[in-house]
Amino acid sequence: MKKLIITICVAASLVFIGGNDTNAQITTHTVASGEFLYKIGQKYGVSVSAIKNANNKSSSMIMVGERLTIPESISASERDLLARLVMAESEGEPYAGKVAVATVVLNRVDHKDFPNTVRGVINEVSNGYYAFTPVQNGRINRPADNESIRAVDEALAFRGQGSGSLFFYNPKIATNQWIATRTETVRIGNHVFAK
Structure with a gap:
């Protein structure tokens, strides 16, 4: 009975305290066989560099069974x-x-x-x-x-x-000429990316 009450209290606190849509919590992930940082980053919606920074890693090498801190993501x-x-x-x-x-x-x-x-x-x-x-x-x-x-x-x-792009535009339909003064970083399809 005591375990049931504790379980209900914990569940209720998670609903009331953690029930927002921010995902702003730090998570721990245990590395499984065949995983690499890119896939872990995709799973949690965080960058490889953020995972490396959170775990004081200078390389992307991870080991099976290693516990990684996963920093907050977008909601x-x-x-x-x-x-x-x-x-x-x-x-x-x-x-x-x-x-x-x-x-x-x-x-x-x-x-x-x-x-x-x-x-x-x-x-x-x-x-x-x-x-x-x-x-x-x-x-x-x-x-x-x-x-x-x-x-x-x-x-x-x-x-x-x-490449640090902060802007993109389609030069065929862009009406604001200011955007064309920005430093081009790359062209992909019909879009010019710039910073």
């Missing part, structure tokens, strides 16, 4: 929002372009000149202009497809990579 709702943005911004673009669009958002989260959350970056309005057209025209409200979800997972696992 499930932010992950969904990002996947919906990726789909809306990069329909018809190659998979690499979808990953790069997600990476731009994540790079902005880490950059001092932008909001520090995925939701804040995506919904940012500056001088009356939306940062992302799909937020303005409502295309972001459509559910994400599997490829966009996968692209977000890959971008999260390699967060911070992507």
